Amino acid sequence: MQSLSVDLGERSYPIYIDGGLLASPNLRKLLAAGVPGKQVALFTNECVDALYGECVRDALSDFTVDTFVMGDGEKYKSMQTYSAAMDFLMQHRHNRTTCLVALGGGVVGDLTGFTAATFQRGVSFIQIPTTLLAQVDSSVGGKTAINHPAGKNMVGAFYQPRAVIIDSSTLNSLPPREYAAGLAEVVKYGVIADADFFAWLEVNVDALGRRDPEVLKQVIARSCACKADIVSQDEREGGVRAILNFGHTFAHAIESLTGYDSWLHGEAVAIGMVMAARFSETLNLLPPGQADRLAELLRSFDLPVKLTNQISVEDMVEVMGMDKKAADGQMRFVVSAGYGRAHLTTDFDRQALVKVLAEFC
Amino acid sequence: MQSLSVDLGERSYPIYIDGGLLASPNLRKLLAAGVPGKQVALFTNECVDALYGECVRDALSDFTVDTFVMGDGEKYKSMQTYSAAMDFLMQHRHNRTTCLVALGGGVVGDLTGFTAATFQRGVSFIQIPTTLLAQVDSSVGGKTAINHPAGKNMVGAFYQPRAVIIDSSTLNSLPPREYAAGLAEVVKYGVIADADFFAWLEVNVDALGRRDPEVLKQVIARSCACKADIVSQDEREGGVRAILNFGHTFAHAIESLTGYDSWLHGEAVAIGMVMAARFSETLNLLPPGQADRLAELLRSFDLPVKLTNQISVEDMVEVMGMDKKAADGQMRFVVSAGYGRAHLTTDFDRQALVKVLAEFC
Numbered sequence: 001m002q003s004l005s006v007d008l009g010e011r012s013y014p015i016y017i018d019g020g021l022l023a024s025p026n027l028r029k030l031l032a033a034g035v036p037g038k039q040v041a042l043f044t045n046e047c048v049d050a051l052y053g054e055c056v057r058d059a060l061s062d063f064t065v066d067t068f069v070m071g072d073g074e075k076y077k078s079m080q081t082y083s084a085a086m087d088f089l090m091q092h093r094h095n096r097t098t099c100l101v102a103l104g105g106g107v108v109g110d111l112t113g114f115t116a117a118t119f120q121r122g123v124s125f126i127q128i129p130t131t132l133l134a135q136v137d138s139s140v141g142g143k144t145a146i147n148h149p150a151g152k153n154m155v156g157a158f159y160q161p162r163a164v165i166i167d168s169s170t171l172n173s174l175p176p177r178e179y180a181a182g183l184a185e186v187v188k189y190g191v192i193a194d195a196d197f198f199a200w201l202e203v204n205v206d207a208l209g210r211r212d213p214e215v216l217k218q219v220i221a222r223s224c225a226c227k228a229d230i231v232s233q234d235e236r237e238g239g240v241r242a243i244l245n246f247g248h249t250f251a252h253a254i255e256s257l258t259g260y261d262s263w264l265h266g267e268a269v270a271i272g273m274v275m276a277a278r279f280s281e282t283l284n285l286l287p288p289g290q291a292d293r294l295a296e297l298l299r300s301f302d303l304p305v306k307l308t309n310q311i312s313v314e315d316m317v318e319v320m321g322m323d324k325k326a327a328d329g330q331m332r333f334v335v336s337a338g339y340g341r342a343h344l345t346t347d348f349d350r351q352a353l354v355k356v357l358a359e360f361c
Numbered sequence: 362m363q364s365l366s367v368d369l370g371e372r373s374y375p376i377y378i379d380g381g382l383l384a385s386p387n388l389r390k391l392l393a394a395g396v397p398g399k400q401v402a403l404f405t406n407e408c409v410d411a412l413y414g415e416c417v418r419d420a421l422s423d424f425t426v427d428t429f430v431m432g433d434g435e436k437y438k439s440m441q442t443y444s445a446a447m448d449f450l451m452q453h454r455h456n457r458t459t460c461l462v463a464l465g466g467g468v469v470g471d472l473t474g475f476t477a478a479t480f481q482r483g484v485s486f487i488q489i490p491t492t493l494l495a496q497v498d499s500s501v502g503g504k505t506a507i508n509h510p511a512g513k514n515m516v517g518a519f520y521q522p523r524a525v526i527i528d529s530s531t532l533n534s535l536p537p538r539e540y541a542a543g544l545a546e547v548v549k550y551g552v553i554a555d556a557d558f559f560a561w562l563e564v565n566v567d568a569l570g571r572r573d574p575e576v577l578k579q580v581i582a583r584s585c586a587c588k589a590d591i592v593s594q595d596e597r598e599g600g601v602r603a604i605l606n607f608g609h610t611f612a613h614a615i616e617s618l619t620g621y622d623s624w625l626h627g628e629a630v631a632i633g634m635v636m637a638a639r640f641s642e643t644l645n646l647l648p649p650g651q652a653d654r655l656a657e658l659l660r661s662f663d664l665p666v667k668l669t670n671q672i673s674v675e676d677m678v679e680v681m682g683m684d685k686k687a688a689d690g691q692m693r694f695v696v697s698a699g700y701g702r703a704h705l706t707t708d709f710d711r712q713a714l715v716k717v718l719a720e721f722c
Contacts, residue, residue: 079444086440090511093682118479121506121517122597145482150451156482157518236483321454 002028002221006140007232011160015140015224019213020054021167022128027059031095034126034162039063041089043112044074044103052171056128057105058328066092070108074260077107077147079155084114097122099162105131105178106138106265110153113144117159127161130170132182134264136223139164141231141244147260151319152252158236166224168216175304181266183208183301186219188273192243193295195340197222198297205300229354243342246334247273253319257311263304270303271360279356280335283348289338306360310358313357362387363582367501368512372521376501376585380574382528383413383489388420393488395523398458402450404465404473406433407493412534417464418487427453435621438468438508440516445671446476459491460485460523465591466492466539467499467626471514474505478520488522491531493543494627497584497645498548499505500525502592502605508621512680513613519597527585529577537663542627544569544662547580549634550587552655553604557660558583566661582662604703607695608634618672624665632721640717644709651700667721674718 001018016030041065044053049069057065068088070076089098102125104111109127116125129139134156145156171179190198201208207215227244234241251272255263266328295305320331331353336342362379377391401424405414407443410430418426429449431437463473463486470488477486490500506517532540551559562569568576588605595602612633616624624632638652656666681692692714696702 077449083440083444086509086516089509090509090515114479118475118516119519120515121504121519148447148451150448153481154451154481155447157479158482179470 004224006228008235009010010241013163015164017166017220019169022055022080030165031059036124039094039098041297042067042101045070047072048104073308077111078246082146089119096120101126102126105287106134109134109139110145114146114156117144124162131178132171133185135166135220137185139223140227180302182266184303186272188224189223191339192246192337192342193226198339242344243334246342247276249320250275253316256319257315260310267304271296274305275360282352285335285337310361313361316357365585366674367589369596374524376525378527378581383416392420396460397485400455400459403462405427406431408433438472441506446462452482457481462487464489467495470495470500471506475507475517478505478518482686485523486527492539493532494546496527496581498546501588513616529581541593541663542625545627545631545664547584550584550695552700553607554587555702559700603705604695607703608637610681611636614677617680618676619670624668630666635666643713644695646698670688672722674722677718
């Protein structure tokens with residue numbers, strides 16, 4: 001078992017990574033270390049509950065466990081599910097010493113985290129991410145949220161888990177689209193923070209395609225290390241953390257305009273990253289050809305790199321102005337200035353943006 | 362103008378107190394110091410908006426101001442209003458640099474604070490409390506929340522305002538019941554933290570009854586100083602802050618069982634404090650007669666000191682077990698061991714509690 005730490009003073013926490021962790025005797029110890037009282041609320045969805053619910057309940061047999069099962073999909077990361085989760089905790093008489101355990105992908109993790117952040121002004125929670133996207137990105141760093149019909153993650157809190165427990169073998173049960181969607185965020189770390197990792201991914205396309213267990217563990221650990229390093233420097237996104245949003249301003253607009261049901265988040269991020277790379281080229285920050293190189297790697301993972309929906313340039317501009325990464329009405333973008341480096345900019349010609357959008361819309 | 366500080370490191374903030382502050386040129390400066398961007402969302406209710414909305418909008422004429430008007434009353438501190446507030450902010454395209462200004466009583470302040478804590482993972486907010494209860498209690502200390510049908514303040518966050526601006530002359534427009542309800546929390550500071558203040562209140566019953574402007578300013582400043590001192594020691598209620606809940610376990614149960622519409626919060630607290638004092642006497646912590654002395658002071662402010670609703674002992678016990686001050690299923694109470702001193706206890710005979718409840722129900 002590998003372990004990493006997210007260093008945030010008194011809010012620091014461990015990330016454990018191994019194949020088969022959910023079925024191992026270790027799980028009982030790792031969970032018990034994070035549960036402060038006697039109650040646990042296990043949050044999951046129908047699909048994940050059927051696969052791993054019993055493993056986790058078995059490991060929690062020393063506690064009272066109530067299971068909240070939500071629908072599967074981004075549309076359930078809503079005010080309605082949040083309200084239902086609160087009803088559930090009240091109905092089962094959970095108190096301040098309860099611990100919420102999020103078993104599932106990013107939707108389950110984000111909703112559970114926001115519920116933990118705000119139930120009785122904050123109770124503890126543990127992340128057990130079961131999708132690649134959640135394992136390498138959303139379960140680490142304390143961003144919790146639900147969506148608003150007018151924008152993704154518009155309601156939420158910064159709230160750190162007690163621990164993140166990653167079983168890389170859960171990826172064997174992941175549908176191909178979900179798996180590829182996670183690889184989009186993996187590729188992002190290469191672009192924004194670790195050029196060597198990007199090159200390593202290009203070399204390991206085949207091993208990643210067949211989900212080689214050792215390669216998967218390496219990919220998860222290296223991605224989590226990138227994210228932990230950035231989050232430790234900037235917990236609440238006052239500065240450097242913004243680079244994690246590379247491609248995301250475009251991606252959130254795409255998701256919002258398609259009602260969160262045409263693309264998986266990672267797929268929208270794949271398209272958004274190619275847009276952001278093209279935009280960076282247009283601004284003469286990224287050398288010509290790098291956007292194509294990025295698109296090629298993403299395509300080799302069966303990820304989309306252009307829009308197939310009917311979305312207009314005007315709609316994209318309108319929705320991006322609404323994105324929460326817009327500070328005080330000004331549009332801000334994360335751009336890449338060569339693989340391994342990224343920064344936030346507000347200094348660009350609006351026409352350059354419209355031109356890039358026109359290529360994709 | 363008096364000013365105090367709530368000392369919480371980088372989350373420290375000032376409390377300004379004066380008669381006529383809302384109509385003074387000072388308001389413009391005090392507000393501008395707390396607004397980080399160009400947008401302001403003014404949260405208020407119908408009644409307060411009619412009285413003071415224009416004053417505040419005038420003082421904010423350098424900013425874009427959108428006004429969210431909610432219903433007047435505890436029942437509007439709900440998931441529905443919270444959801445409507447988020448819709449409002451999205452619809453008016455507020456972004457991360459917006460500032461929410463809460464103009465009103467505790468309901469407006471708590472809901473606005475929770476909205477600020479969770480809109481786009483946290484935006485700034487300023488409290489302008491216009492009821493005595495909000496001025497001496499709920500606007501200071503960063504407790505934000507909404508109610509759940511099964512319990513008060515069950516959903517919320519610790520989130521500090523940028524500033525608290527108190528105009529003591531707003532109390533002139535306060536209905537007598539609301540004014541008395543605020544005095545209940547004032548009396549609480551005497552019981553839990555400041556025996557001299559309790560005696561001073563007994564001497565000043567008449568001046569308080571006629572809302573003497575100078576006496577009001579003193580009452581507000583001394584109450585805020587008590588609260589700021591306790592909150593500075595324990596921001597997130599890990600220890601001493603719990604004493605602020607003296608009488609509140611009983612009060613929350615009363616409010617919950619009466620659907621939040623028979624008693625104002627302060628009225629329920631008045632009854633709850635007399636219960637807590639009687640309970641403290643029963644446990645031989647408080648000398649005999651002190652509960653009666655407390656009841657007498659509260660009665661002199663026209664506050665209720667016993668229940669008139671049909672509430673059974675069983676219902677009270679049931680609902681109190683659900684109260685969030687119950688840690689891991691165990692009932693906990695704040696008890697007084699002589700005026701000016703209070704502490705949390707779990708060590709009591711359940712029959713003693715039932716006996717006290719039977720006196721009141």
